[in-house]
Amino acid sequence: MSTNLALKLFRNMYRIRAVEEEIARRYSEGKMRCPVHLSIGQEAVPAAFAESVRVTDFAVSTHRGHAHYLAKGGDLKSLIAEIYGKAAGCAKGKGGSMHLIDLGVNFMGTSAIVGNSIPIGVGLALSAQLKGTDQISCIFLGDGAIEEGVFYESVNFAAVRKLPALFICENNLYSVYSPLSVRHPEGRSIAKMVEAMGVQTAEGDGNDALATHQIMQNAVDKVRAGGGPHFLEFFTYRWREHCGPNFDNDIGYRTQEEFQDWQSREPIRRMERTLHQTDPAVMDEMRVEVNAEVQAVFEYAEATQFPAQSEAYQGVYA
Amino acid sequence: MTQMNFAAAINEALHQAMEIDPTVICYGLGVTDPKAVFATTANLEQRFGSDRVFDMPTSENAMTGVAIGAALNGIKSVMTHQRLDFFLLAVDQLINGAAKWHYMFGGQNSIPITIRLIIGRGWGQGPTHSQNLQAWFAHIPGLKVVMPTTPEDAKGLLLASIFDPNPVIFLEHRWLHNTIGEVPEGDTRLPLGRARIAYAGTDITIVSMSYMTIEALHAAEFLKEQGVSCEIIDLRTIKPLDWETVFVSVSKTGRLLALDSGFTTGSVAGEIVARVAIEQFSVLRCAPARLAMPDVPEPTSPALTKGFYIRAADIATRALEMMGKDASTAKSGLPEPVPHDVPGEWFRGPF
Numbered sequence: 183m184s185t186n187l188a189l190k191l192f193r194n195m196y197r198i199r200a201v202e203e204e205i206a207r208r209y210s211e212g213k214m215r216c217p218v219h220l221s222i223g224q225e226a227v228p229a230a231f232a233e234s235v236r237v238t239d240f241a242v243s244t245h246r247g248h249a250h251y252l253a254k255g256g257d258l259k260s261l262i263a264e265i266y267g268k269a270a271g272c273a274k275g276k277g278g279s280m281h282l283i284d285l286g287v288n289f290m291g292t293s294a295i296v297g298n299s300i301p302i303g304v305g306l307a308l309s310a311q312l313k314g315t316d317q318i319s320c321i322f323l324g325d326g327a328i329e330e331g332v333f334y335e336s337v338n339f340a341a342v343r344k345l346p347a348l349f350i351c352e353n354n355l356y357s358v359y360s361p362l363s364v365r366h367p368e369g370r371s372i373a374k375m376v377e378a379m380g381v382q383t384a385e386g387d388g389n390d391a392l393a394t395h396q397i398m399q400n401a402v403d404k405v406r407a408g409g410g411p412h413f414l415e416f417f418t419y420r421w422r423e424h425c426g427p428n429f430d431n432d433i434g435y436r437t438q439e440e441f442q443d444w445q446s447r448e449p450i451r452r453m454e455r456t457l458h459q460t461d462p463a464v465m466d467e468m469r470v471e472v473n474a475e476v477q478a479v480f481e482y483a484e485a486t487q488f489p490a491q492s493e494a495y496q497g498v499y500a
Numbered sequence: 501m502t503q504m505n506f507a508a509a510i511n512e513a514l515h516q517a518m519e520i521d522p523t524v525i526c527y528g529l530g531v532t533d534p535k536a537v538f539a540t541t542a543n544l545e546q547r548f549g550s551d552r553v554f555d556m557p558t559s560e561n562a563m564t565g566v567a568i569g570a571a572l573n574g575i576k577s578v579m580t581h582q583r584l585d586f587f588l589l590a591v592d593q594l595i596n597g598a599a600k601w602h603y604m605f606g607g608q609n610s611i612p613i614t615i616r617l618i619i620g621r622g623w624g625q626g627p628t629h630s631q632n633l634q635a636w637f638a639h640i641p642g643l644k645v646v647m648p649t650t651p652e653d654a655k656g657l658l659l660a661s662i663f664d665p666n667p668v669i670f671l672e673h674r675w676l677h678n679t680i681g682e683v684p685e686g687d688t689r690l691p692l693g694r695a696r697i698a699y700a701g702t703d704i705t706i707v708s709m710s711y712m713t714i715e716a717l718h719a720a721e722f723l724k725e726q727g728v729s730c731e732i733i734d735l736r737t738i739k740p741l742d743w744e745t746v747f748v749s750v751s752k753t754g755r756l757l758a759l760d761s762g763f764t765t766g767s768v769a770g771e772i773v774a775r776v777a778i779e780q781f782s783v784l785r786c787a788p789a790r791l792a793m794p795d796v797p798e799p800t801s802p803a804l805t806k807g808f809y810i811r812a813a814d815i816a817t818r819a820l821e822m823m824g825k826d827a828s829t830a831k832s833g834l835p836e837p838v839p840h841d842v843p844g845e846w847f848r849g850p851f
Contacts, residue, residue: 240573274606283605290572291605295596301562302597305569312525312551312575319569332592335562342557498641500602500610500665 183392185460187233191391192453192465194229197472198249199450201258204476205248205265206427213484214265216278221249223421226449227352227388228253230395234402235320240288240306242299243322245280246352246420247292250322256284258475262483269489276497288317296357297323297330300349304336307345307411318346318405326357328372329365334379340411341380347411348401349376352388354420359435373415381411388416389449392456419444501684507677509651510540510616513658514578516687518548521576524662525552527563528580528616537580538618538677560586564593567613568601576612578662582851584617584671585628598667599642610665614658618672619761621711621809622841623849626800632762632793634709635771637669638739644668644692645738649713651681653736656690664692671738673711673761674851675843695742697749701729704755704819707746707772709735712759718812719819722833726816728823738768743775750776754785755822759810760792767792786822791815802841811836 202220209218221228224246232253235241243250251261257272264271265279273281280294290306293299303321310317327333328351340347351372355362366372373383382404386397394416401412421441423430431441457465504512518524526548531541532555545553556563560581567577581587587594594615602610620629638645644666648654654672661668698713699720708716713734720730731749735741750756756776758769769790776788791810799805813834820827839845 242569272606273604273608276606277604281604283608285608290569291601293596295592298565298592298596301565301593302569302572304562305566305571305575306573307569308566309570309573309575312570313573332559332561332565335557335559336565339557339559339562339566497603497607499644500607500612 183456185457187395188392188453188457189460189464190233191229191395192450192457193468193472194232194253195225195391195450195453196469198225198228198252200472200476201252202248204480206422208480209427215267216265216280217425218265218279218427219246219425220422220427221246221420223444223448224352224354224388224418225249226391226394227350227416227418229391230398231320231350233395234398235318237287239317240290240303240310240319241322242290242303242306243282243292244296244299244324244327245292245294246324247282247322248279251282251284251289251292254284254289255287256282256289257286258479259482260284262479263486266483267488268483268486269493270486274493275489297327297332300327300333301336304340304345304347307340307347308343310346311343316406318348318402320348320350322350322352324357325351325353325355325362325372329357337376337379337381337411337413344408344410346405346408348405349411349413351413351415353415353417356420356424356436358424361435373413376413381413382409383413383415385415385417388418389444389447389452391449391453421445501682503680504651504683505678505680506651506654506672507538507540509655509683510658510672511542512683513655514541514544515547517578517659517662518544518552520687521663523574524576524578525570526578526580527554527556529556529558530582531555531580537582541580560589561593564590564615565597568593568597568611571611571613572609576662578614578616580616582618583629584619584633585631587615587617594643594667595640599640602666603642611667612663612665614661614668614670616670616672618674620674620851621798622805622843623847623851624800624802625798625851627797629851630798634671634738635760635762635766635768638768642666643739645671646692646736647671647710647738648736649676649698649710649734651679651683653690653696655683656688657692657736659687660689660692663689668692671710675711676714678843679714693737693740693742695745696734696736697731697745698734699730699732701731701753703729703753704757704822705731705733705746705749705753706757706759706815706819707733707735707769708759709738709768710761712761712810715810715812716759716815718834719815722812722816722830723819726820726825728819728825730819746772746776747780750780751783754783756784756788757815757818757822758788758790759815760790762792763795764790764792765795789818789822791818802839805841807836
């Protein structure tokens with residue numbers, strides 16, 4: 183194990199967690215007036231992603247996209263300003279939490295419609311192939327998107343044209359509040375099903391950042407080397423409600439036992455245990471630094487200007 | 501100027517666009533097959549290669565998303581569907597994605613894609629091969645909707661659509677593919693959003709689009725013999741719509757008859773009637789009118805499509821009524837052709 187890599191993964195996860203926790207903490211103030219889908223508990227996959235790809239690679243994501251945006255290197259100030267609906271937001275206040283973009287790091291967009299960004303990521307992969315670059319296109323999706331027809335259409339086309347596309351599925355077991363058991367036949371593996379479509383696949387524990395990184399880096403290298411599309415499935419778990427800042431184990435769609443079982447495999451504490459031989463001061467310093475950054479960014483986002491009312495009517499056409 | 505049919509003009513525009521700009525690609529089910537989508541995509545693959553011109557899986561929705569994604573990295577896709585109705589599988593990518601991308605990400609990028617959709621009619625095209633959904637597309641902010649009538653406009657407007665930075669729905673009426681006209685050579689882009697006076701007149705303004713303009717032109721010749729001078733406005737672009745040309749004409753004639761090849765409720769014709777009534781009420785000499793398809797799916801049997809379409813006789817009848825003239829001769833003066841369900845006797849199907 184590389185301690186250097188483990189520390190990077192720890193810092194990535196801690197930063198995503200700190201941002202999401204701060205959104206949750208402040209949400210009830212009513213100043214972030216858009217739906218938010220938090221990735222608390224699901225930080226390992228984006229943290230590993232951040233250490234596997236290049237800034238020039240493309241990425242698209244979903245309604246639960248804050249973590250992917252940050253992992254790709256998306257600007258934190260623009261993210262929080264966007265959630266606050268400010269002019270300095272990454273989409274100038276027109277998109278909100280579910281429409282994130284940072285073209286400076288080729289984070290090309292997120293969509294509020296399940297499955298919607300999948301073919302867009304495939305189109306980016308096609309563009310890289312047409313232009314003869316060695317960029318790859320990374321497509322984040324959840325287990326719910328596996329049930330959308332467009333997923334199969336997209337994987338199929340990527341396989342037909344041997345496109346440099348990497349599909350990254352975070353399987354958190356629920357589509358909103360509907361469990362896999364009402365959506366998939368018992369015992370079927372998503373990864374195996376996708377493999378049958380002519381795509382190389384791998385699956386892994388999405389709460390183990392180091393293992394996830396190994397799988398991710400391997401796939402990224404293969405896709406970049408012209409190995410065609412790959413599909414990765416990582417098992418993980420969302421802690422808070424589907425949409426919003428609260429815990430919701432009380433409403434009865436999942437059990438306290440299940441929740442506690444997943445909490446016992448929580449990715450950040452796991453990494454802390456892995457790093458037990460590292461000087462605790464190193465991680466403390468990271469925590470302090472991240473906490474200060476996050477506080478400063480929220481203060482900035484609260485203080486910065488709203489867009490002018492007239493801006494609502496601008497920019498329908500390019 | 502060269503004489504060619506509408507389909508050949510489309511083909512010429514595609515060749516022109518791909519030659520001008522190496523980032524233009526062309527794909528769709530059948531674009532490289534021997535029939536080449538009614539010959540509109542003929543020889544593109546041979547000339548520009550299979551990277552830029554390719555057949556595709558029957559995946560209308562994903563392939564629309566592919567066009568969006570490619571557009572984000574500077575590729576201009578021209579996607580073709582042999583019927584508009586097939587493309588309805590792609591409304592998520594079109595409406596939630598392409599139409600809004602520029603706006604909802606704060607104007608940082610744009611989606612320069614062109615989606616060619618062919619509208620069928622007659623020969624049993626039936627409920628799901630004949631829908632004229634221009635009003636429905638025009639309802640969505642962020643889309644442009646283009647609907648040419650002549651071969652010259654087909655070429656000029658397709659070129660403009662391909663090089664427009666926005667998503668454009670380009671609607672080709674199948675009954676126009678074999679109509680012949682003069683087409684200028686070269687890069688003959690025409691501005692989107694500008695209508696054409698297809699027939700100049702002073703008594704009544706007839707606003708029309710696509711194939712309906714052909715019927716209107718037949719009606720206009722008959723009306724001329726009846727002493728009625730029509731002005732036919734061929735919209736060419738449904739969105740953005742050239743209101744100025746409509747308003748100027750209605751100011752002159754004081755009468756408006758809006759035609760539409762789509763269903764009546766929520767039609768483009770209805771929108772035109774509404775806006776003219778709201779903004780030009782004082783110049784109107786009689787109530788504005790519209791002629792659009794009934795709010796029923798197009799049936800398949802030739803027995804059921806007899807008298808079903810809006811024809812020149814219907815247009816002439818309504819225009820004469822609006823002029824306060826005897827309209828009883830219109831039906832006999834402009835009889836429904838036999839057979840009635842084909843663009844010409846030469847047409848033998850299948851689609």
